[in-house]
Amino acid sequence: MTAYRINRLCWGLDEDEDLAERLLADPAGELARWGLTAEERAAFVAGDVAALYRLGGHPFLLQYLSRHGLFGLNRDVYQQRIKTAAPQLQ
């Protein structure tokens, strides 16, 4: 179960001021340090927040990606993409 690591990375953006910079400078290298699956890494790189949500990302934390302008995300792109996911009610 690595949904934890998806969320841990997103949460880390508010805890570690340098994380966003490291992700912008070397996305593949930084993502490789987080114990993510290939599918998860690909979803991050593509800014595919709907996929990250399906994989267990908490929407509250996924938003941090757009706030930091990572992986091509901004507020509008984030909203456009997250709306393609089916809501989870558990």
Place this chain on the structure above:
Amino acid sequence: MAEAVIGIGVPHGPMYPQLVAEQGPESALGRRYGAVRERLEAAAPDLVVVLTADHFVNFFFDNLPTFAVGILDHAHGPHERHMRIPRYDVEMDEAAGAAFHSFGIDQGFDLAACHELRIDHALMVPLHFLTPRMDVPVLPVYIRGLQPPLPRAERVLAFGGMLRRFIDERLAGRRVAVVASGSFSLEVGGPRIPWLDPEWCGVVNGAMQTGALASVAPQASTERMLQAGNVGGELLNWIALFGMLGDRPPDHLEPDGGHSFAVWEPR
């Protein structure tokens, strides 16, 4: 017995302080908070218990309590740097926090104890509007509301009943405000932004109007709350307030979209 107990429920939108700063205290939102603040000030509390859900500021999935209480003499916030909310140092009531922790454990509610806390917007926005001089000490109580699995609503209702016994038995002579922070229906960052579930809000507001506060909990399964939005679990803070109050209608109720402003005056 406590000398007086006032119950309050308000939302905590992180943009509200900036909105009211721009639009003025006579704006619709400014008046809604203002009407609650007037009643709070009339009750002259010497302790504000805030029932709230931590928004990933104190607790992450690595260590996430279902119930937690602050046992500390002050805290600072809000911690979220990107939010346009004034920063405050807030005095907290360490002795009351410690007493509530022991009382809760003794009553079968296994609260986590927090001797350090970072204030998030869910705790700060109500204080910003209701006790803007930050001159009333705070007792923060956290209920897991944003990260399923959530506690069962009936358990939270009973938690509120335990809070009432604590106030009655251990806060003799105090004047206590109990503030529930949160929405009934709201989607933050999820697929249904912006989501509003009028039917569910009607259930909650209807129960308040008739005073049948305990009738909400049996209907508030996790699935039903999350149907109303991914932060629908914030309703649990209100359900704890309902348990603290017992069945009676509020003296002031202003429904407003996915949340309400409500006051139960001391009696």
